[in-house]
Amino acid sequence: MTTDDSGSLADRTxxxxxxxxxxxxxxAQTSERGTVEWQASLLAGSPAMAxxxxxxxxxxxxxxxxxxxxxxxxxxxxxxxxxxxxxxxxYREVSDYQYLVGKWRQYHxxxxxxxxxx
Amino acid sequence: xxxDRYHLALTELLMQLADDDLVVATxxxxxxxxxxxxxxxxxxSSIAQDEMGHAATYFTLLATIHGGDRxxxxxxxxxxxxxxxxxxxxxxxxxxxxxTPHFDWAYALARHFFYDTLExxxxxxxxxxxxxxxxxxxxxxxxxxxxxxxHHSMWLRDIARSGPDVGRRVELALDRAAADAVDLASAGPMxxxxxxxxxxxxxxxxxxxxxxxxxxxxxxxxxxxxxxxxTLNGRHGEHTQDLTQLLQDLGEVYRSSPGASW
Numbered sequence: 001m002t003t004d005d006s007g008s009l010a011d012r013t014x015x016x017x018x019x020x021x022x023x024x025x026x027x028a029q030t031s032e033r034g035t036v037e038w039q040a041s042l043l044a045g046s047p048a049m050a051x052x053x054x055x056x057x058x059x060x061x062x063x064x065x066x067x068x069x070x071x072x073x074x075x076x077x078x079x080x081x082x083x084x085x086x087x088x089x090x091y092r093e094v095s096d097y098q099y100l101v102g103k104w105r106q107y108h109x110x111x112x113x114x115x116x117x118x
Numbered sequence: 119x120x121x122d123r124y125h126l127a128l129t130e131l132l133m134q135l136a137d138d139d140l141v142v143a144t145x146x147x148x149x150x151x152x153x154x155x156x157x158x159x160x161x162x163s164s165i166a167q168d169e170m171g172h173a174a175t176y177f178t179l180l181a182t183i184h185g186g187d188r189x190x191x192x193x194x195x196x197x198x199x200x201x202x203x204x205x206x207x208x209x210x211x212x213x214x215x216x217x218t219p220h221f222d223w224a225y226a227l228a229r230h231f232f233y234d235t236l237e238x239x240x241x242x243x244x245x246x247x248x249x250x251x252x253x254x255x256x257x258x259x260x261x262x263x264x265x266x267x268x269h270h271s272m273w274l275r276d277i278a279r280s281g282p283d284v285g286r287r288v289e290l291a292l293d294r295a296a297a298d299a300v301d302l303a304s305a306g307p308m309x310x311x312x313x314x315x316x317x318x319x320x321x322x323x324x325x326x327x328x329x330x331x332x333x334x335x336x337x338x339x340x341x342x343x344x345x346x347x348x349t350l351n352g353r354h355g356e357h358t359q360d361l362t363q364l365l366q367d368l369g370e371v372y373r374s375s376p377g378a379s380w
Contacts, residue, residue, distance in 0.1 A: 053157040056165075057157050
């Protein structure tokens with residue numbers, strides 16, 4: 001684990017309800033170029049405490065590059081807000097353009113006939 | 119003669135280190151399943167496991183110097199041969215682990231905060247120890263101990279923001295821990311030799327250093343180190359019935375089958 005600060009920034013930023021337990025979502029990045037991936041949720045009294053508990057509970061036996069904790073309340077989510085993801089937009093799918101394969105083949109063949117070549 | 123004193127001072131020092139960690143690890147381990155919430159339960163148990171690992175390291179060094187088997191030294195020595203601080207052997211609260219434990223989390227935090235602060239002050243010296251195997255072990259242990267220290271300081275900081283009722287409970291807990299801590303930051307009757315031989319450099323300032331570190335952590339939170347009290351001195355082998363009971367529980371299985379390979 002390369003983090004050695006236990007969240008110097010987190011220390012300066014008390015949560016809205018200081019001293020109250022809150023749910024934090026835990027994210028980890030395994031390498032400098034790796035994506036930051038969600039690991040788990042936990043209860044903690046402050047961001048610094050959440051970082052410490054995340055290390056001890058979920059990342060004790062793993063090498064990681066960076067660790068994030070985010071109060072769940074700070075996450076804006078789309079679920080239930082609209083049906084954007086369920087709109088039928090087949091024109092955004094690759095499969096919607098399969099017919100082009102046939103068309104291209106057809107035009108290539110036409111292009112190769114002696115008539116068109118003359 | 120000097121060689122004898124050296125050997126004796128090193129033995130005393132290793133016993134203090136090994137016994138402190140063995141006892142504190144046992145008390146911390148008794149929180150398994152009882153800590154305030156699940157995440158903390160795992161974190162605190164993992165700290166207990168680290169401390170027991172450190173005890174194993176010190177007992178291995180002790181076995182080399184003192185002779186004998188590491189597990190025997192940990193489990194079979196009577197209470198009056200132990201050198202741990204009396205504060206560490208006290209129970210976590212009312213009841214016992216197996217029988218209606220009404221443990222006191224604030225007390226556990228106060229005690230571990232005091233002890234881990236001492237460990238850091240001691241380890242900062244031991245990494246320079248003239249006994250090379252001890253210096254190397256100390257460097258390794260100090261890396262883990264920093265996280266323990268953060269854990270307890272963080273808890274105290276979060277708790278300090280939780281209102282006057284909680285604050286008063288922490289004050290009481292600090293006072294209760296201090297009531298048995300007169301021997302905690304002491305290196306015992308051979309402290310002078312430990313310093314002269316370079317085994318525990320600057321041993322004479324250990325207590326002051328510990329007090330300064332404790333004050334540095336408590337001052338910003340509005341707390342102060344209560345007066346240290348205690349009629350028994352663990353560094354002299356003086357202990358309470360609590361230690362006898364602890365050793366009996368801890369070594370029960372080990373003693374049930376002498377000579378078994380574990």
